[in-house]
Amino acid sequence: MAQQWPAADIARLILDGFDDYREHFRQITEGARARFEQALWQEAQSASAARINLYEEKVDEVGQRLRRSFNQELFEVNQWPLVKSAYIALIDLRDDDELAETWYNSIFCGLFSHDQINDGCMFIHTTRPSLRPRARIAQTRNYKPCGNLPGLLAQIFDDYRFDVPYENLPRDLDRLEGQLRESLPDWVCKDPELSIELFSSVLYRNKGAYLVGRLFNRDEQWPLVIPLLHREGQGVQIDALITDEAEVSIIFSFTRSYFMVEVAIPAEFIGFLKRILPGKHIAELYTSIGFYKHGKSEFYRSLINHLANTDDKFIMAPGVRGMVMSVFTLPGFNTVFKIIKDRFAPSKTVDRSTVIQKYRLVRSVDRVGRMADTQEFADFRFPKAKFEADCLAELLEVAPSTVVLEGETVLVRHCWTERRMTPLNMYVDSATEGQVRAALDDYGLAIKQLAAANIFPGDMLLKNFGVTRHGRVVFYDYDEICFLTEMNFRRIPEPRYPEDEMASEPWYSVAPLDVFPEEFPPFLFADIKLRRLFSQLHGELYDAEYWKSLQEAIRTGKVIDVFPYRRKAERVDTGV
Numbered sequence: 389m390a391q392q393w394p395a396a397d398i399a400r401l402i403l404d405g406f407d408d409y410r411e412h413f414r415q416i417t418e419g420a421r422a423r424f425e426q427a428l429w430q431e432a433q434s435a436s437a438a439r440i441n442l443y444e445e446k447v448d449e450v451g452q453r454l455r456r457s458f459n460q461e462l463f464e465v466n467q468w469p470l471v472k473s474a475y476i477a478l479i480d481l482r483d484d485d486e487l488a489e490t491w492y493n494s495i496f497c498g499l500f501s502h503d504q505i506n507d508g509c510m511f512i513h514t515t516r517p518s519l520r521p522r523a524r525i526a527q528t529r530n531y532k533p534c535g536n537l538p539g540l541l542a543q544i545f546d547d548y549r550f551d552v553p554y555e556n557l558p559r560d561l562d563r564l565e566g567q568l569r570e571s572l573p574d575w576v577c578k579d580p581e582l583s584i585e586l587f588s589s590v591l592y593r594n595k596g597a598y599l600v601g602r603l604f605n606r607d608e609q610w611p612l613v614i615p616l617l618h619r620e621g622q623g624v625q626i627d628a629l630i631t632d633e634a635e636v637s638i639i640f641s642f643t644r645s646y647f648m649v650e651v652a653i654p655a656e657f658i659g660f661l662k663r664i665l666p667g668k669h670i671a672e673l674y675t676s677i678g679f680y681k682h683g684k685s686e687f688y689r690s691l692i693n694h695l696a697n698t699d700d701k702f703i704m705a706p707g708v709r710g711m712v713m714s715v716f717t718l719p720g721f722n723t724v725f726k727i728i729k730d731r732f733a734p735s736k737t738v739d740r741s742t743v744i745q746k747y748r749l750v751r752s753v754d755r756v757g758r759m760a761d762t763q764e765f766a767d768f769r770f771p772k773a774k775f776e777a778d779c780l781a782e783l784l785e786v787a788p789s790t791v792v793l794e795g796e797t798v799l800v801r802h803c804w805t806e807r808r809m810t811p812l813n814m815y816v817d818s819a820t821e822g823q824v825r826a827a828l829d830d831y832g833l834a835i836k837q838l839a840a841a842n843i844f845p846g847d848m849l850l851k852n853f854g855v856t857r858h859g860r861v862v863f864y865d866y867d868e869i870c871f872l873t874e875m876n877f878r879r880i881p882e883p884r885y886p887e888d889e890m891a892s893e894p895w896y897s898v899a900p901l902d903v904f905p906e907e908f909p910p911f912l913f914a915d916i917k918l919r920r921l922f923s924q925l926h927g928e929l930y931d932a933e934y935w936k937s938l939q940e941a942i943r944t945g946k947v948i949d950v951f952p953y954r955r956k957a958e959r960v961d962t963g964v
Contacts, residue, residue, distance in 0.1 A: 809854025
């Protein structure tokens, strides 16, 4: 019976579907260069969303094909170890084998209940590290100055040419050399052992292109990122040179859209990035180049490894309790877990399905460095002993349909994970005067940049924003977000009579999508000092006309510049 069961045919069909997905992924990615050269910014945004949606679309196609081809025998789960074994043989010599494992897992989970998940049927743990080494494919270009730094820079940009000219290459090279000498100790630039290694493919995202690599000598290394811009009608401009690890880390942040980059061997490129950004987890690096499902696999493996090898226990996350979501965390694991409560606070008008829709929306929009990426999970199972008693009691009370106690196991039917940050309201309470000013300034910039990217946060209270380890303010509570162009920004009408201002109800009509920015100050800041400071920094946010001007720019097709790095002699650009 087992020998007649079509394990090899099922494995082949799954891998054929993966090849189809990878080909479509490649085609969308390869188009990034032309979109950059032709300044097709709206097409770039559409392509980014299409590539994200592609994975689920192709998984669904393969699931349907399997059901048509194999009928009920497909669901004999006890036979699936044979499929896994046949599949391993098919992917052993591939250069994207780790992604192929994640694809297989997605197909399996689409067919079976999560109760059936086990390492015999699928790849909970990867089988890849045990493989023999592959012949290395050159993915980088190497340069040595040999005492001629200007010549080396000129050679680099001769190698990385586009089908549109550089706007003013001599000017940019001169500026780049100056920035390089400013960034590194003087002796480094004179070191005959100094080398530059750049990834051979250019990385594209939004309106930018990026050369990524490292500077190194015998003893030290520095990350190297060179962003390029295409100003319509002006040619390509070399915008900056970045060697600071913290700034490069921000460029690859969990708050950014995914890069488009042609990668021959994904694992080797991730290894290259890991060498220059050792503080980044490989899950985040895979996600940053569009392999967000494999990033999810790597995250899950790191989570179960952490639980197995530490005494860490889940606790409720610090901060004000949410009205829609309940949030818990592991103190030693830099992630929060968010579940939807069974009952919302009376002031909330959304329902469960709307909240799910809002959170899923975040993945496909341009997050402009101001919204935390999320991963959605179903049917997490954790040992009861891994929960502090008060944490488990609260979760069981506020979300009994989502968090279920099954003997000594806690089943979390549905949750999202996000990077843990310090809630902005808590940060401000304990910060110095200078830190408060910087945080409120960045908070205003975050609101402006989200708005200019056609995102209205809805609930803009400080508790719904976090401060990252790099000091950036990021929005993370999505149950009320919507597109800015859907909102109706209004001024409060003049009162008809003196009594109007004293009435308990407004003297004017208010529709569901109406927003009155004049009401923001007391809503956002109970502390009058903070209210006045924010008014000085970003008072235009209280003006309905400001928001209307953003809406008009979006409707006319303007795609803003929001730079994920500090530009010389320039405040962070809001795109306004």
